[in-house]
Amino acid sequence: MTGDETATTIAPTPQPVRIDAALGAERLRLYRANLGSALAGQGLMAAFLVVVLWGQVAQGRLLGWLACLVLALAGRVLAQWPGTPDKPTDPRTMLLRLRSSLWVMGLLWGVTGTLLFPPEGAVYHVFLYLLLAGMAAGTLTLTAFDLFPAMGFCVLALAPLCVRLLGTGSAADAAMAGMVMLFVTFLSLTGLRAQRNLRDTVALRSADALRAETLLRNQARLQQLSSELSAKTEALELTLDSMAQGILSIGADRRTNFYNQRLLQLLDLPPALLAARPSMEDITRYQTEHGHFANDRHLMDDAARSAFSRWRSGDRAEFPPSYTRRTLAGRVLEVKSRYLPGGGVVRTFSDVTPYFDAQQKLADSEAQARKLALVAAHTDNAVTITDAQRRIEWVNEGFTRLTGYRLDEVLGRQASDLLRGPQTDAADIARMLVQLRDQGRTAVELQFQTKGGRPLWIAMEAQAIRDDAGQVLQYVTISRDVSERKAAEHALRAARDEAQRASQAKSEFLSAMSHELRTPMNAILGFAQLLAADPCFPLPARQQGQVREILRAGAHLLELISDVLDLARVEAGKQPVVIEPVAVATLMDDCMALMRPVAQERHIRLEAHAAIPCDCFVAADRTRLKQVLLNLLSNAIKYNHDGGQVLLACEVNSDGDGDGAVVRLSVRDTGPGLSPDQLDRLFNAFDRLGAEAGPVEGAGIGLVLSQRMVALMHGDISVHSQPGAGSTFWVRLPLAPAPYPASHRDQPAELTVPGALSAPTSSTVLYIEDNPVNLLLMEAMLEHEPGVRLITAQDPLLGITLARTERPQLILLDIQLPGIDGFEVLRRLRGAAATRDTPVIAISANAMHSDIQQGLDAGFDDYLTKPLDLTRLRARVRRALRH
Template identity: 40%
Template structure:
């Protein structure tokens, strides 16, 4: 028995298809009507010449015009900021290598080439007020691909712009606060270093003076120096931490020889290790490793780890330093000690500021900042720091640094690079040194240091104006210049002396309590022969002075160095 064929009447498939089409058209009409009557979007359609043909309810609400006031009368560009229209027209003309078209066409030119564009524009309302908007522009084409107009859909962008403005203002305020913080740190560092310069300087002179101090006096001087250097260390560490956290610490990234740096660090810590009966073992490098780092800051990191390994060790213990590849492009520097070790809880608290892990009541001085600064410096140089420790056995602090290619050959003897102070022969001619300094205690300190050399005589000037005149009249071989002087600053005095042919040849050493790296870099860049920070270390000061005297006699200038306390 055959199944009856489907009927093609009112209830058949054809009627059902037509009904579906009608429903789809009705829904499309409803959707179109909802879009065109939306109060949240401005919808504007134009003809191919850019004249407005459709202006929906949202556009009326946003711009204040009635549809009958704009349809067939104006272009959308007439309601935009004219400066933005000209700028957009010029930009599109350059991008498309096309002459600027009049009015709105230029604004929508990309859309006319078949692309949709989204612009940030400023709409001008009927009452003259304005607001930022985001506008999507689309070219409208017929079935043959011919351009028949443009469709613009816009939204009010005021809220987002307001948030952006607030964010920018907040960023500006934060940047100003950062600059103020850095300036405050620099100022405080200077103010703290100035009295320390007198304390430590005069204590060093008394300790090595004639007649020699009595045993009781020596003990007192030793305590003064110990406390003074410790206070200086605290100032330096707080300064470093503040600069790192404010994002103003400047680091260089250059190939640094680990062999050279470890040799220099070893020379600096071996004396303290001997005093505490700690053995030092530096494993020989199997190959010449170069890491990308800031040389000065890498030394600071390693010396801090070495000093800690010596300080928190048992008498008769050992410190072992080793280097090995930890990954194809990284090298690990390990500092192993035989100290009491750290518990898991202590390891978790290691890198917290001012946390000394219960050592506050012990016999070892410390700030609880050193490891925090060390960790931040390592990370800023692209490295990683970690620790492995066993209570009762000891600890291993390690630093992983990125390897890089060397730009210059490694010196056969790294320590041979260090400058040495030449002995002053008897009967040598006397050299004149001018010191421009407004602080009487600082001037007296340098006078006493220089007085120990029979080949030197010191002239003092209390301000830059007098110092400049003294330099012109007495022609000193070397000038020592404070930076923060009343009236003319030390940097400005340097410029004046450099511009004068009679004094331009004299090497000028900055002698300042401005110890922020940014200040030192600016000083050297300004043209100072050297930059010595207060408090003065007498031996370093005399070495720098000898270098300047040698330059004054030969005209050969060694590479400028930074003699920081």
């Protein structure tokens, strides 16, 4: 707003239209204000007129005139009705109604000069003159604010009377008429002056109102402009404070004009410092004192570094338009300066740390890429880079050396198709591609072929390279030649397969040897037992001794066969062991009971000593541990001198490795002892250490088998010996916690046959066996078994028929039969309703553990191995027949 506009607005001149409107409003206000006085005055004057002229003028005229006057007064009241709030009366219309009502009143008063003029009586005439003149004067005085309607009232009220007076021809009446007109003229002039005064007053009042309105409007405008300026200033401050850049404005006086909050954050300046409008020198001094320029100069270019040095030395040279520096907090700032024409400068500070770091990382990445490219170019491994569709983009020299293909020969091709050969497994390639697609990496070994057609085993490791959105950009594959390793693995597998075949052949040989040896041994030991136990034809004492030698030699041979089979199972890793808590005291008692008769024959004192409670348990396989202890005790007795001593001892020691307590079972003898050379060869299979020339029988595999058995039970076996002082063998096994209840564990699971029970009478037993000698032996063994009738069959089909027709209570079945084996015979017996529930016991020379387990799994009720033990055979037959 200019100065002229301000002056015009402060001292306004009201427009005529505005003055006329205000004048009209004032007239309406005065009409309303004078309404009561006008009504009261005219009402009183009318009543007074009626009273004075009553009897001088016809009464009808008086009353009629009075009624008309009352109606006119009422109309004047109604003329001021403002209308409804929804539809107010226009001020000009209301003013016209009021003027009309005034003119009607004037007309009614003018009628009195003609209709109500008394015919006679000068007094009445003078009264009427004075009344009308006073009415005109009063009305003109009260309505002088609206002069022309008031003069109209006077003219209407006095004109008829003046005309009447002038019409009489009387000089007095004419004079009276002139006086009336002069009086009205005088009042009109007075009213004109009053109207001018009213107009001036209204004009002044309008001017004051307009001036007040103008002042209020100007004040509201100023307040609006101030609010807008404050809002814009606040918005500008918020905008500047929310900017990512710091801003510092220095005026021509070199003092701070403006700064934002970001500047404080980036430069680490206190708000109090900037709030005091410091100069650039003050800011620089604060930064220097607080070490803000300690690490930034190495990022500046030469021009910025030179300007900074001159500034610190007092030369206030201008800084370059743009330079970079690092703050004490480690930020990298880009500083830009704009120097203003009138002096001063606006400086912006931008945090470009992410960009700077990204540039640094890019440079480091490029350097790393150059190093990797150098490594890839000189590595022996083949490096391949492909696109997302696995098309080759780059290969190194190692790829060329490995496959024979150069880079220009493989660009755009897929390595899996390029190197595919007749030996390549398509399924392996498909699995590799699926894994690479789903997991983004893979590691496989595939057989390809080189450019020259040479088969080639390659170990490949592929990795997907993805962008930030997870989309595959490239694949990097590193491959190496593993052909030699694959050849070695193939040779190793072939050797292993050959060893397994040899082991299988050895097992089959041992099984066959066992079967072939046990079959004649069955006849030898079986008939020897019959001869020794025949109650009808007892042998003489000499022959009894010979039979005992046969039985002893046969038992020894059978023991050797069993040891050889056990050793074969251990070496083949097929010897089962069941580790469980084994009661040491019970085991020692069993071994002592079995070996005491053997020791007594040599007059050797066999003793036992336990340094631990009798309820101690050891973690072992009871059967195998018992076998080991019996072997050690047997050797201690066999290789001792007559009248010697053997001590079985037990003690608990802590494990040297700190893994817990162990139980040490030792066997000490008073034999000849062992030399160092013999100790070195002690655990070699079939090496009897020179004892083969002596009287003691053996095969040299007992200790080897014991050592392997103890190892299977997670223990160890060792020996201490001196020539001439005897030997001490010991076994160490882990101590086991006592099971609950301890009294019911580790009891010998041996078959007990109550002596009071006997086989039922008339029990038929069927024996199916193709060997006539074995049939004859079985008949002899069961000949004296009470209540047993034995029937035999050499052919398996005949045996099945006899089983269905004879309905035996027990079937003894050989495994190796001509035509169909014992397993097929058993299957047919179980499939027939007549023999489905008949007990079937296998009688076989196949004595390996796997053979026995196979027979029990096939459904045999029991399994007896050849050679048969007479007592055991009869016990098993009795038990089967009882059930």
